[in-house]
Amino acid sequence: MYRFLVVIEHARKNYSAYSPDLPGCIATGKTVKETEKNMHDALKMHVQGLIEDGVSVPKSQAISEYVVV
Numbered sequence: 001m002y003r004f005l006v007v008i009e010h011a012r013k014n015y016s017a018y019s020p021d022l023p024g025c026i027a028t029g030k031t032v033k034e035t036e037k038n039m040h041d042a043l044k045m046h047v048q049g050l051i052e053d054g055v056s057v058p059k060s061q062a063i064s065e066y067v068v069v
Contacts, residue, residue, distance in 0.1 A: 002047055005062040006039050008032060020062035022046055 004019045011028075015035040018026045025046040029035030050057050 002043075002057055002060070004043060004060050005064055006036075006043075007064075008035055008039075019043065021058055021060050 004021050006017050006019050008015055008017045014028050014030050015032055016026065016028045017035050017039040019039075022043065025042050027035060027038035027042040029038050047057055
């Protein structure tokens with residue numbers, strides 16, 4: 001099992017998501033829930049592709065933190 005940070009951002013008419021630890025792995029959706037599901041599917045496919053290609057799956061390095069100003 002792998003664990004990756006996912007960033008979800010609001011766009012004009014939808015949401016988009018990406019993982020800083022897996023460049024190129026992105027997803028979109030009309031709602032946050034849909035975007036989360038689509039990103040989960042994208043992550044799963046991305047990791048499976050890396051494994052099938054014999055490429056090591058990177059360890060999660062990204063962190064997030066809210067900063068109060």
